[in-house]
Amino acid sequence: MLHRYIKLVAFSTLLLIAAGGMVTSTDSGLAVPDWPNTYGQFMFSFPLERMVGGIFYEHGHRMIASTVGFLTIVLAVWVWIVEPLRWLRWMGVIALAAVILQGILGGITVLYLLPAPVSVGHAGLAQIFFCMTVALALFTSPGWKAAQTPVDDSMLRPVAATATGLIYVQILLGATMRHIEAGLAIPDFPLAFGHLIPPAWTLGVAVHFAHRLGAVLVSAAIIALAGHVWYHHRARRELVRPATLLILLVALQVTLGAYVIWSGLQPIINTAHVVNGALVLVTSLVLTLRSFRCRFAPTPGTDARAAVPGLLARKPVTSSPRI
């Protein structure tokens, strides 16, 4: 039940990221000039018929964010009550703190007229919060808790972690590009002003080109990761499935990236690129966490907590270890 609920929170967070993507893509970030009120009115009593134009996106984003915030309060309390593992309980609390901080960052960026560092921070924390909800969903899933011998591959772990880290950096680069309005700083694709390397450089061109180079790096890392999984762990469905999904998602992501340029930053394509980027990140995260599962998982007859120093449970794990 808790696992299903956290999946709902994770899905709501993805919806929230989509709504935030539409705010930036439609340039609606300042359509509601005040915060936390909306045009001087209490946020939840703002009339629906006044949600026109950019207000629809900005106020809608705030409403979905408030819903996710409420869902996260319930999540934190629920996890705290139900889960015996101290680190998991604290992870729920940290997720709540992250969503509160995220709301405050959103308010600051509106009140200070969208300073790029704050807006990029808002975008980056959104991804971290999404990762936390997906990780919580994974840690509470039956598959994670099942007593199956986990994969212990010392090569897979760094490859997967590196891929996840690269994807996150790539998302931050993309967010920076969006918030300094450099999405069309290089107007053609796959070339750059008709060349392989841009012939002239500005900050916008540099960030944009870095995002393109980042796409090549990330794609290579994901291909290496998926190839490793397919070659060495073909029988492990819990690894093969996210690895295959990663390849499909990254192919879709590159295609969407190209269409973002060709369409001249069409808002829906732009937002689809943002949302799919988040899916690439969490898919890689799931694969990474599963590659580290042996570090968490107990072997029969031993206490799970002994495997990871510091991951102390509130009460002793006996016959049914919950990790």
Next chain:
Amino acid sequence: MVFNNLRLCAAVLTAAAVAAGCGRGNEGPPAAATARPDAKRVDPATAGTVTGRVSFEGTVPQFPPIKLDSDPACAAQHPNGLPVDTIVVNNGGLENVFVYVKDGLGNYYFDTPTGPVTLDQKGCHYSPRVFGVRVGQPLVIVNSDPTMHNVHGAGNVNQQFNFGQVVQGVKNTRTLTAAEVMMPFKCNVHAWMTAYAGVLPHPYFAVTASGGAFELKDLPPGTYTIEAWHEKLGTSSQSVTLAEKDSKTVNFSFKAS
């Protein structure tokens, strides 16, 4: 004791004044500009005029009307959509070009007008789209629409501001405190709404009307750089020398990029 209290009051008032100065936006008039000791005023008896025309070469780009479905109040005012007015050409003349004296005025001193310039939001469209305003002159921003607008003054030199106008007929006054060519204004509720203000410390500017004509009156004798700015077509500059009571013609031409 009384002296200490007075000092405390003075300190509090000073801090409040500093805090107010640091605030975003500027609703009140700026402090009066101080003339340089060697500043001089224009002698109307010797002043001349620069007139001219901004023409457009090539095929005028055609854009479909903007759909306003995202706000029924806007759509009701433009049932067939809002015509795109970024490049408007009549008889070969380009409209909405901001023409101004960019350089050459030296140390002339000009009084700041107290009368306001008005920027109206009517039909979910800024009117005028391109305008000039003096540094320190009141700028009145009006919402004439039966819908909400936000007004984002997106200055690079001037302090940015963003405020909402909920009620039809509401007016807000802002004062721009620094020269800036051009300062954009944007409504994020209606993404198509954009206006540009040329903020200058002198009165020598004009916006081309129908036919592309402009006139810069009462210019003192001297050599000037005249610049023409268009939001899509960029800028073009020319130098002109005026003798006493002189009249010169300066024409500009923009091509479709």
